[in-house]
Amino acid sequence: MKYLIIDFPSLTPTITTPDFISGSGYVKRLYPAPDVKWCVVQKEYQLIVPIEAAHLYDAVILWARAATAAMRAGLPPTDGATLIKLLRPTTYRSVQGFDVNMDTAGDAEGNFTVIGLVTDSHTPSGWSAAPVATFRYLNSTDLLPELIGANTISWIGGKPPAAEPACGFDGVKCSLPHDPGVLSAICAVTAAAILAVALLVRHYRYEQKLASVLWRIEAKDLTFITALNGINCDKIGLPQEMETRRAHTTIALYKGSIVAIKSLQKKSIDITRNIKKELKQIRELRHENLVAFVGVCVEAGSACIVSAYCSRGSLARVLADRDLHLDDMFVASLVADLLRGLIYLHDSTLVSHGNLTSSNCLVDSRWVLQIADYGLHTLKNGCTDAEDALRMERRMLWRAPELLRDPNPPTRGSQKGDMYSFGIILYEILGRNGPWGDTNLTNAEIIGRVRHPIGGVLFRPPLTNVKAHPAVLEVLKLCLSERPERRPDVRIAKLRLKQMHAGMKTNIFDNMLAMMEKYAMNLEVLVAAKTEQLMQEKRRTDELLNRMLPRTVAEALKRGERFQAESYDCVTIYFSDIVGFTKLAATNTPMQIVEILNDLYTCCDAIISYYNVYKVETIGDAYMVVGGLPERCARHAAEVASLALHVLDSVPKIPMRHMPASRLHIRIGIHSGQCAAGVVGVKMPRYCLFGDTVNTAARMESSGEPQKIHVSNDTYLLLKKHGGYHFRERGIVNIKGKGEMKTWWLVGEDHERRRNSFSRYQPGLDSIELENEPWRPPERSILNIRDRARLSCGSVSFGSALSSPGPPACACFVPPRDHHSAPVVSFCEE
Numbered sequence: 001m002k003y004l005i006i007d008f009p010s011l012t013p014t015i016t017t018p019d020f021i022s023g024s025g026y027v028k029r030l031y032p033a034p035d036v037k038w039c040v041v042q043k044e045y046q047l048i049v050p051i052e053a054a055h056l057y058d059a060v061i062l063w064a065r066a067a068t069a070a071m072r073a074g075l076p077p078t079d080g081a082t083l084i085k086l087l088r089p090t091t092y093r094s095v096q097g098f099d100v101n102m103d104t105a106g107d108a109e110g111n112f113t114v115i116g117l118v119t120d121s122h123t124p125s126g127w128s129a130a131p132v133a134t135f136r137y138l139n140s141t142d143l144l145p146e147l148i149g150a151n152t153i154s155w156i157g158g159k160p161p162a163a164e165p166a167c168g169f170d171g172v173k174c175s176l177p178h179d180p181g182v183l184s185a186i187c188a189v190t191a192a193a194i195l196a197v198a199l200l201v202r203h204y205r206y207e208q209k210l211a212s213v214l215w216r217i218e219a220k221d222l223t224f225i226t227a228l229n230g231i232n233c234d235k236i237g238l239p240q241e242m243e244t245r246r247a248h249t250t251i252a253l254y255k256g257s258i259v260a261i262k263s264l265q266k267k268s269i270d271i272t273r274n275i276k277k278e279l280k281q282i283r284e285l286r287h288e289n290l291v292a293f294v295g296v297c298v299e300a301g302s303a304c305i306v307s308a309y310c311s312r313g314s315l316a317r318v319l320a321d322r323d324l325h326l327d328d329m330f331v332a333s334l335v336a337d338l339l340r341g342l343i344y345l346h347d348s349t350l351v352s353h354g355n356l357t358s359s360n361c362l363v364d365s366r367w368v369l370q371i372a373d374y375g376l377h378t379l380k381n382g383c384t385d386a387e388d389a390l391r392m393e394r395r396m397l398w399r400a401p402e403l404l405r406d407p408n409p410p411t412r413g414s415q416k417g418d419m420y421s422f423g424i425i426l427y428e429i430l431g432r433n434g435p436w437g438d439t440n441l442t443n444a445e446i447i448g449r450v451r452h453p454i455g456g457v458l459f460r461p462p463l464t465n466v467k468a469h470p471a472v473l474e475v476l477k478l479c480l481s482e483r484p485e486r487r488p489d490v491r492i493a494k495l496r497l498k499q500m501h502a503g504m505k506t507n508i509f510d511n512m513l514a515m516m517e518k519y520a521m522n523l524e525v526l527v528a529a530k531t532e533q534l535m536q537e538k539r540r541t542d543e544l545l546n547r548m549l550p551r552t553v554a555e556a557l558k559r560g561e562r563f564q565a566e567s568y569d570c571v572t573i574y575f576s577d578i579v580g581f582t583k584l585a586a587t588n589t590p591m592q593i594v595e596i597l598n599d600l601y602t603c604c605d606a607i608i609s610y611y612n613v614y615k616v617e618t619i620g621d622a623y624m625v626v627g628g629l630p631e632r633c634a635r636h637a638a639e640v641a642s643l644a645l646h647v648l649d650s651v652p653k654i655p656m657r658h659m660p661a662s663r664l665h666i667r668i669g670i671h672s673g674q675c676a677a678g679v680v681g682v683k684m685p686r687y688c689l690f691g692d693t694v695n696t697a698a699r700m701e702s703s704g705e706p707q708k709i710h711v712s713n714d715t716y717l718l719l720k721k722h723g724g725y726h727f728r729e730r731g732i733v734n735i736k737g738k739g740e741m742k743t744w745w746l747v748g749e750d751h752e753r754r755r756n757s758f759s760r761y762q763p764g765l766d767s768i769e770l771e772n773e774p775w776r777p778p779e780r781s782i783l784n785i786r787d788r789a790r791l792s793c794g795s796v797s798f799g800s801a802l803s804s805p806g807p808p809a810c811a812c813f814v815p816p817r818d819h820h821s822a823p824v825v826s827f828c829e830e
């Protein structure tokens with residue numbers, strides 16, 4: 001049997017090497033031979049062979065090469081060890097198409113191809129993977145292959161990735177040393193370095209601040225103001241209020257603000273490091289109750305301290321001003337301010353004041369107390385003021401006994417010493433009689449007694465005449481204690497003095513604001529109440545005016561305008577008159593007549609409020625009403641006719657107080673026609689009607705009969721057109737001044753029709769049973785007549801009358817069944 005071994009690399013599916021092609025030609029030639037066994041044959045030149053076959057091929061070739069070399073060297077080709085020695089290391093071309101490098105240990109490595117992305121216009125993405133470089137062993141002795149064609153690779157980021165991560169593949173390169181000793185040493189050194197740097201920076205900054213001359217004020221920047229009385233405030237920009245007040249100290253203008261100047265009478269001024277420290281320290285202090293330090297002006301051997309100016313002067317001066325009444329609120333506020341300032345000072349780097357006196361407590365324009373002359377002890381030391389001895393002595397009045405006795409007292413004093421000084425100031429505030437009250441002793445004597453009590457009796461300001469709360473007096477006594485440790489701490493003192501300003505704000509300004517707020521609130525309430533009263537008065541006046549004049553007329557007159565008279569084409573005028581009034585007047589007293597008429601008109605007024613009519617006036621016993629003005633209404637005749645029927649029915653039911661058995665009877669006359677209406681005259685203006693229609697209507701009444709409604713033919717025609725009214729013809733009547741006229745008696749109204757009409761607007765009112773009670777006199781002479789405006793076209797008036805609370809003021813409000821068992825509705829066509 002013959003074997004044909006064809007070995008191909010698996011990575012190369014299409015074998016195209018020359019060896020293979022020649023081999024395949026050979027295979028082709030062998031093909032007909034029946035005794036040749038095939039491995040795999042695909043189509044022409046397209047053979048897929050297992051990788052093992054390719055390796056086997058290479059192995060056989062290598063073996064053959066070694067065997068040939070052995071035979072040439074005269075060595076036995078059958079000795080495996082010899083062949084291996086001859087074989088390694090070597091480079092050979094594999095049947096797979098690439099060179100293979102075999103090292104001395106026999107490890108064979110082929111060449112590697114780098115596949116990279118290359119632009120490819122044939123693919124949808126525009127990219128495809130293709131061999132871009134190769135790894136090759138250039139020499140058989142090379143340990144690693146060389147990259148050939150690396151420059152053709154397009155790397156992400158422009159360069160190949162690092163061969164190894166920065167900390168190595170397992171992070172070893174970055175790990176800390178594990179030795180705890182080394183570790184703590186590193187930490188300590190680092191901390192020390194940081195600390196040293198921080199200290200250096202701090203020191204540097206401190207030195208910078210010390211060296212900086214932010215506190216320095218140039219003399220040229222200070223404009224001294226010698227006397228306020230003579231200066232023009234506007235010129236130097238001072239507030240006007242300053243003009244009337246003296247400064248009490250040297251003041252100057254610095255950068256647009258007024259400052260107080262305190263000169264230091266020193267022989268020489270040397271700004272030492274200690275003074276610089278003090279200046280830096282004092283510049284950093286800022287509190288509402290400390291006078292703000294502005295700076296120091298050092299010029300030609302002299303120096304002055306510049307600080308904010310407090311316009312109301314020292315506390316000593318404020319207390320000495322007898323014209324100034326200091327109430328509890330002021331006192332509490334001043335004490336609270338002083339304590340707040342002192343707390344801040346005691347908590348600050350200054351620790352204590354050392355020279356707390358009432359002349360070192362200043363009051364600003366807002367009545368806020370501010371502590372002055374704190375700190376700068378080194379700078380102030382050694383002053384040679386001519387007045388120094390006296391001033392020094394006066395200062396001692398506030399000084400604590402232990403400090404007085406001390407031959408070398410601390411320049412900055414002590415906190416307990418400050419509390420003693422506070423006690424003396426509190427005494428000054430409460431007593432308003434100086435730091436030691438009313439005494440004949442000189443300052444030196446007082447100081448001497450405080451320093452050395454005579455006979456062991458302590459010398460203190462007399463508290464007998466001091467009027468204050470017991471708790472306040474207690475604090476005062478404690479502050480003046482001989483033993484410093486008995487004196488309260490400033491915070492404790494503040495706590496105990498809290499009740500001085502119980503219920504008040506601690507600051508005068510806030511207190512004043514609170515008072516003003518309260519006052520403003522009260523004022524608001526007062527104004528609201530007065531406004532309400534005014535509105536009520538206005539409503540009453542308007543109501544009265546509206547009763548006397550039509551609303552439109554009243555409005556025009558209120559605005560001060562003239563009301564233009566208006567002409568109306570057709571209105572209906574109603575006149576009524578009491579039958580036998582002359583006789584009635586003769587048999588009753590005038591007051592009884594007034595009563596009768598008042599009852600009658602009140603009833604009529606109440607009735608007309610249900611109709612869209614306007615009451616023009618009453619003349620004696622005559623009552624005049626018009627329908628169709630001042631607001632035009634097409635139903636004027638019907639409104640007046642219904643009103644007449646209503647009145648005619650109600651009047652006989654009005655009982656006469658003096659003649660219970662008698663009844664009133666009236667005549668009613670109605671006529672329709674043209675008329676004019678307007679206000680005539682200026683005084684007591686009245687809305688009057690003019691025209692013949694008025695006369696005719698009056699004639700209709702006078703020519704009528706008791707308890708009858710006399711209607712002219714014009715009104716009759718209008719009512720007939722409207723429908724629903726019942727008439728009886730009177731015939732031709734001779735009317736005085738008019739001649740013969742055809743007239744009618746209005747006898748009734750088709751109330752069912754009206755009732756139905758009303759039900760259209762007020763469903764359910766059909767069922768309301770209206771009582772026809774006898775009339776009672778009203779409780780008030782003027783009834784609250786319903787607002788006629790509600791009777792404007794289309795509105796329903798009766799519903800509101802029914803729903804009004806309380807009993808009806810007048811029973812004749814209730815329409816009787818025969819005329820108005822249904823509520824009245826105005827149906828205006830306009």
Ligand SMILES: Nc1nc2c(ncn2[C@@H]2O[C@H](COP(=O)(O)OP(=O)(O)OP(=O)(O)O)[C@@H](O)[C@H]2O)c(=O)[nH]1
Pocket residue numbers: 247248249250260262308309310311312313314315355359360362372373391395
């Ligand atoms: N109106 C007003 N008076 C001031 C101001 N500063 C100081 N004074 C007053 O000027 C006067 C002199 O003040 P200083 O030189 O501080 O003397 P002193 O306060 O009496 O005493 P020492 O401060 O202890 O030296 C005192 O009556 C102060 O009350 C201020 O800003 N406004």
Ligand SMILES: [Mg+2]
Pocket residue numbers: 359360372373
């Ligand atoms: Mg002072």
